[in-house]
Each structure stands twice: as structure tokens, then as C-alpha cells.
Amino acid sequence: xxxxxxxxxxxxxxxxxxxxxxxxxxxxxxxxxxxxxxxxxxxxxxxxxxxxxxxxxxxxxxxxxxxxxxxxxxxxxxxxxxxxxxxxxxxxx
Numbered sequence: 905x906x907x908x909x910x911x912x913x914x915x916x917x918x919x920x921x922x923x924x925x926x927x928x929x930x931x932x933x934x935x936x937x938x939x940x941x942x943x944x945x946x947x948x949x950x951x952x953x954x955x956x957x958x959x960x961x962x963x964x965x966x967x968x969x970x971x972x973x974x975x976x977x978x979x980x981x982x983x984x985x986x987x988x989x990x991x992x993x994x995x996x997x
Contacts, residue, residue: 931975947975 925942928934935943949972972980991997 944972946972946980948973 926934926938928938928943930943930949931947974980
């Protein structure tokens with residue numbers, strides 16, 4: 905299965921617009937009036953994706969991490985954010 909990032913991005917923007925989330929940057933002064941479902945509560949979410957050249961199948965990639973950071977530059981909780989979102993069956997998902 906090939907992953908079409910552009911299709912995903914367009915779909916996610918369409919979903920965001922559909923549910924009524926405003927186009928507000930996290931850590932901005934406007935964020936205080938935005939529903940917490942529309943923006944990360946920690947302020948910033950860093951997504952690290954890595955493609956290791958000549959390692960593994962050419963049509964797959966690894967999600968290295970998704971880290972919440974605070975608006976002041978400090979890191980989120982070391983114990984993680986939400987244990988109910990911990991999955992061990994990623995291949996089935």
C-alpha cells in the first residue's frame with residue numbers, strides 16, 4: 905500500500921474545516937479562545953519521520969516519534985501523554 909501524503913494532508917485540512925476548527929497557530933495569543941480539540945494542549949507537537957536509505961523495503965517508512973512540547977520550549981511529560989493511546993498491534997491497525 906502506497907501512502908499518498910498530499911491526499912492525507914488535503915483530507916485532514918478538509919476534516920478540520922468541517923468540524924469548525926479555526927486556522928490558529930498553537931502558542932499564539934489567539935489560542936486561548938480555541939477549543940482544545942482543535943490544537944495540541946501542550947502547545948507544539950513535533951513529528952519525526954525517518955527514511956533510512958538502503959534499509960528495509962523501499963516503499964515503507966518509520967514513524968520515529970511524536971513528541972508534545974510546551975510553548976516555552978520545555979518538553980512534555982516523560983511518562984507520555986495518554987496511556988489509553990498506547991498500541992502494540994500496529995501491524996493490524
